[in-house]
Amino acid sequence: MTSSTAQTDPTIIIALDLPTQDAAESFLAGFPWEKRPFLKVGMQLFYATGPTWVASLKERGYPVFLDLKLHDIPHTVYHAVKSVANLGVDMLTLHAGGGVSMMAAAREAAEVAGADTMRLVGVTQLTSNDQRTMNEEIGIPGTVEDCVRRYAGLVAQAGLHGIVCSGWEVPMVKQAMREAGTEGIAVVPGIRPQGVASDDQKRVMTPEQAIQNGADYLVMGRAILRADDPVRVYEQIQQDITKVRRI
Numbered sequence: 001m002t003s004s005t006a007q008t009d010p011t012i013i014i015a016l017d018l019p020t021q022d023a024a025e026s027f028l029a030g031f032p033w034e035k036r037p038f039l040k041v042g043m044q045l046f047y048a049t050g051p052t053w054v055a056s057l058k059e060r061g062y063p064v065f066l067d068l069k070l071h072d073i074p075h076t077v078y079h080a081v082k083s084v085a086n087l088g089v090d091m092l093t094l095h096a097g098g099g100v101s102m103m104a105a106a107r108e109a110a111e112v113a114g115a116d117t118m119r120l121v122g123v124t125q126l127t128s129n130d131q132r133t134m135n136e137e138i139g140i141p142g143t144v145e146d147c148v149r150r151y152a153g154l155v156a157q158a159g160l161h162g163i164v165c166s167g168w169e170v171p172m173v174k175q176a177m178r179e180a181g182t183e184g185i186a187v188v189p190g191i192r193p194q195g196v197a198s199d200d201q202k203r204v205m206t207p208e209q210a211i212q213n214g215a216d217y218l219v220m221g222r223a224i225l226r227a228d229d230p231v232r233v234y235e236q237i238q239q240d241i242t243k244v245r246r247i
């Protein structure tokens with residue numbers, strides 16, 4: 001597949017973890033116009049650029065995942081989600097650890113604002129945490145799997161659209177959401193192609209493994225951003241995941 005014929009695969013979400021609007025725009029300029037990728041704007045870029053620039057991405061046809069990981073009292077989250085709803089983004093994160101009332105307030109705000117296509121997803125245990133961090137530093141007992149399962153239940157109870165977890169937990173999380181009566185999506189960061197450094201990520205998986213495990217979306221930042229040829233790496237991953245889907 002060549003860069004002129006490859007289609008955009010919305011499965012891969014590029015985490016635009018860059019410092020400025022200029023840096024983000026020059027990164028995006030490398031992508032052919034017809035292949036606008038699904039973009040994740042996280043705290044670094046959102047705090048640097050603000051909501052107007054995020055809305056401009058949507059106006060230019062980019063699918064946008066706003067990764068603000070909201071975590072506050074229900075009243076505050078309700079109004080934050082109402083503000084975000086005006087931007088027209090496709091996905092928004094909340095911390096599942098904020099509890100059912102907080103997540104349900106977010107869902108209600110999205111409904112009231114008429115943001116029907118904005119999917120709300122609950123972040124479980126960050127992929128930069130492992131068993132030791134969770135038990136010894138944060139003080140949550142049990143296994144990471146137990147904790148993620150519990151969060152998946154809360155997300156389902158609150159009526160959100162899915163969860164953010166590592167590739168390792170996807171089958172269990174989907175099962176937990178099914179048991180709670182919902183079919184949620186699994187958004188998976190901590191993705192590292194073979195041979196790429198893990199950096200601060202602890203629960204990592206290759207793109208192919210994560211897809212085989214049932215991930216609906218792969219969030220990829222540094223493995224693409226730091227590549228000499230990001231478009232080529234992005235296209236290579238598209239091809240790799242397409243192959244495992246066919247098996």
Ligand SMILES: O=c1ccn([C@@H]2O[C@H](COP(=O)(O)O)[C@@H](O)[C@H]2O)c(=O)[nH]1
Pocket residue numbers: 015017042067123125126127128164165189190191199201219220221222223
């Ligand atoms: O548990 C989580 C939740 C969110 N993230 C975000 O995903 C990207 C991953 O970036 P890489 O450079 O591919 O490691 C980043 O924006 C995080 O904020 C996560 O990694 N883990």
